[in-house]
Amino acid sequence: MRQYDTAELQRLDQKHHIHPFTDHQEMWQKGARIITGAENIYIYDSDGKKYLDGMSGLWCVNIGYGRQELAEVAKLQMEQLPYYNSFFQTAQLPAVELAEILAEVTPPHMNQVFFGCSGSDGNDTVLRLVRHYWASLGHKNKNIVISRINGYHGSTMAGASLGGMKPMHAQGGLPIPDIAHIDQPYFYREGGDMSLEEFGRQRARCLEDKILELGADRVAAFIGEPVQGAGGVIVPPDNYWPEINRICEKYDVLLCADEVICGFGRTGEWFGSEKFGIEPDVMTMAKGLSSGYQPIGAVMVSDKVAEGLVNKGGEFVHGYTYSGHPVACAVALKNIQIMRDERIIENARDNTMDYLQSKVSQLGEHPLVGDARGTGFLAALELVKNKETRENFGNNGAAGAVCRDFAIENGLVMRAVGDSMILCPPLIISREQIDELHGKILQSLDQSLEYLTEISA
Ligand code: PXG
Helix, strand or coil: CCCCCHHHHHHHHHHHCCCCCCCHHHHHHHCCCCEEEEEECEEEECCCCEEEECCHHHHCCCCCECCHHHHHHHHHHHHHCCCCCCCCCCCCHHHHHHHHHHHHHCCCCEEEEEEECCHHHHHHHHHHHHHHHHHHCCCCCCCEEEEECCCCCCCCHHHHHHCCCHHHHHCCCCCCCCEEEECCCCHHHHCCCCCHHHHHHHHHHHHHHHHHHHCHHHEEEEEECCCECCCCCECCCCCHHHHHHHHHHHCCCEEEEECCCCCCCCCCCCCHHHHHCCCCCEEEECHHHCCCCCCCEEEEEEHHHHHHHHHCCCCCCCCCCCCCCHHHHHHHHHHHHHHHHCCHHHHHHHHCHHHHHHHHHHHCCCCCEEEEEEECCEEEEEECCECCCCECCCCCCHHHHHHHHHHHHCCEECEEECCEEEECCCCCCCHHHHHHHHHHHHHHHHHHHHHHHHHHC
16 A cells, blocks of 8 residues: 555645544544545555454445446546536436436335435435425425434434434524424333333334324424434334334325435345335435445435326426436446345345344443444444443543544444444455454453543542
């Protein structure tokens, strides 16, 4: 790997670059970590240090780094047609082909798609789309969208409003009007004395209670991630989503599955909706759609929604310059073709998924880990001070940050959500690489335990 002048790059970065979700004062003390290359499941920094990327970038590089075919297809498309839009009765080949393949890989009742550039703008589209859908059918007041506390739906005004992240609401006067939040299905912290099943039913009933409180004639949709990702990998009880299906159907409320993280194999199925028995009217997709090789997002709608929106809705006055961008679509198309041809999702589900989860469970035995949870290629290890009482370390996720920093030292990227250590490796991770991942986590947990014990003594 080529070596760079890290200090110089850090100095320039500090001078000119505002980073997302970053406390700049804190970052500048150490300098940004500068990533210069990647291959398979590994990334390399400007000093040539190698890391196992336990986060697939930001939950997105599902097929792993370094796929030449994706680079080639981008080059060819740039030569053929680097840009044209899909506005005003125009189309181009990659967008048409991508729409077709998405209709094939998504559930059979979903056949039409609107393209954007990210998960955030996808959820902006969802908000406008579900409201326009109901207005087109003559229900102008059916415009409230219900979502969940600690859900994550992006960082735009609509995305952050739909999300249930308090610190995000605190900046910029969010949420915007006509969005309501209900409790999340976070069993370890909020399950109390309930059985898993009772808890699943109770948290689904929160939706019914909220619909009744607001009036079904005011509620347009419910949106949720099949498994909450950025909220700390919150895996719902098995009966939760079937109950949500039933409630949405009973009150004629559209069900929107935010598949931005769960889509394209993350749960071991093509979509989290299949894994959890969700019957969505709308699906938001991004990240794994192109395995992060190009910025692209998409909103897939059911035939029922398409009928209202496309046949009865007149002009949908919504769109982005880069909706259906030909290069992004060509890359996403190739990404999906590779996943299909190489059976990446099916192979991962059959060969490595259970092995990864068994290693996660083993780590649950560690004295620092209160809860080890996960599904598919998603997992979280929640660090606690006391396993019996579940007492946490407090101090705003400081223990998680300690563990994350040890992991970085050990050549492993893990994200800390508060005190939960998150895993979301590429789907192509092998058994040997899972062993390597496990070893690095164990080492980081041991070092964290020693350090945290020392400072609290
Ligand atoms: N929905 C879900 C479920 C997401 O996880 C978005 C929408 C927004 O997508 P874009 O492409 O606009 O970022 C996301 C994104 C983190 C982290 O630190 C998570 C996301 C993005 C950035 C950081 O966990 N999820």
